[in-house]
Amino acid sequence: MSFPLISSHDMRLWLQWPALRDEDREQLKAHIAALEALELEPEEESEELVTPIEQRFAIGDIIAESGLYTPPMTKDSPRKRERSEGEELSPSKRPNMRGGATSLNRAIYDHGNATIVDSNGKTIPDGTALPGVLRRKESEPPVSIVGHEIANTLYDNIDIIAKFFHEAFSYDIMTGFSKIPASYKYGKDVINAYWLGDKDQAVFGDGSSTIYNCVTGDLSLVCHEICHGIIRHRCDFTMSNSGESGGLWEAFADVLAIMIIQRHTKRKDFWLICEHLFAPPTKARGFRDLQAPGTAFNYVNDKGETITDASLDHYSKIGSKSEKYPISTVVSHAFYQSVCASKRPSWETVGPVWWESITTLNNSNKKMKIQEFATLTARMSAHGGAGARMAIQLGWKKIGINV
Numbered sequence: 001m002s003f004p005l006i007s008s009h010d011m012r013l014w015l016q017w018p019a020l021r022d023e024d025r026e027q028l029k030a031h032i033a034a035l036e037a038l039e040l041e042p043e044e045e046s047e048e049l050v051t052p053i054e055q056r057f058a059i060g061d062i063i064a065e066s067g068l069y070t071p072p073m074t075k076d077s078p079r080k081r082e083r084s085e086g087e088e089l090s091p092s093k094r095p096n097m098r099g100g101a102t103s104l105n106r107a108i109y110d111h112g113n114a115t116i117v118d119s120n121g122k123t124i125p126d127g128t129a130l131p132g133v134l135r136r137k138e139s140e141p142p143v144s145i146v147g148h149e150i151a152n153t154l155y156d157n158i159d160i161i162a163k164f165f166h167e168a169f170s171y172d173i174m175t176g177f178s179k180i181p182a183s184y185k186y187g188k189d190v191i192n193a194y195w196l197g198d199k200d201q202a203v204f205g206d207g208s209s210t211i212y213n214c215v216t217g218d219l220s221l222v223c224h225e226i227c228h229g230i231i232r233h234r235c236d237f238t239m240s241n242s243g244e245s246g247g248l249w250e251a252f253a254d255v256l257a258i259m260i261i262q263r264h265t266k267r268k269d270f271w272l273i274c275e276h277l278f279a280p281p282t283k284a285r286g287f288r289d290l291q292a293p294g295t296a297f298n299y300v301n302d303k304g305e306t307i308t309d310a311s312l313d314h315y316s317k318i319g320s321k322s323e324k325y326p327i328s329t330v331v332s333h334a335f336y337q338s339v340c341a342s343k344r345p346s347w348e349t350v351g352p353v354w355w356e357s358i359t360t361l362n363n364s365n366k367k368m369k370i371q372e373f374a375t376l377t378a379r380m381s382a383h384g385g386a387g388a389r390m391a392i393q394l395g396w397k398k399i400g401i402n403v
């Protein structure tokens, strides 16, 4: 199963852009067809997790208290310590955050725009050519080949991600990985990025000069895709292409991406996924806005209708036909609301509670509901003190969920 950054539903909206050239419109239609085929793929019943079981044992007492996962006790299991109500834990003492220096091992590949023609006569990325030509591995100097500078951007962006997890959550993103592979120049004219579950790697298309710029260079996009992989290696959670479970999956990647960008850029009030990615003729601020879902892109079509992204901002607006991306913004908007309520940077109070909750999930055999995850965060917030608990409850309440 693979996970694109954006759905066919949102891409269909883009077809109405007045600024779109005919060749771009045809290209977009081909991408929509490819995405629709992907979205129709049967979902996995359960996922074989790569995370070694002993690593999950080490996450200790909070997991046991959550009721979602009971680790078997070993002689090395952490001893449970009683905490007083409202006691704050320093980041280094948060029980399910693994400490230790990161041993980052990046591998940046050039897919070389490799394509094949499928049985329907369509030109698609050649999966057999993945990951591609290795252009830069860990500790090597920057790539100097003209036209491949983006390999260095990708290399640097993964370092930003690793530093965030290490410094904010004391977590080594190499957990479960021997290396973190990412391929650029994926397929030809691909205006999307994916975490490929079967290949266990991220891939980035070239983008389009009219629709949007090179996707590999956008930090939030790289964060989103790499975080899919990090979560997949750390959390026992069925990945899903649809419904609330799919929405949670996408929201987790967006929320982690936003925290990384906010901390890296020192912009605590920044909430856009893929800012500045769209080419100038479009009036889009980004793909998704966690602060104000449904306002990221906004334009008037040929009929004079205003088209906006399909993001949702309240649980009651989720319908039976809602796709996972609009559902995801209900969840990520709750995160935004909680961070505002906490009056602290996202990664200091609310972020750790969400990360602990994500890494505590144990429901590989069933789809997760948003209410279920919200309840888990409320339980976890008890370890972050009264401020965290209040902020978490208020955030979920704003989108119509009581915990």
Ligand SMILES: [Zn+2]
Residues within 6 Å of the ligand: 003, 004, 005, 224, 228, 250, 253
């Ligand atoms: Zn995604």
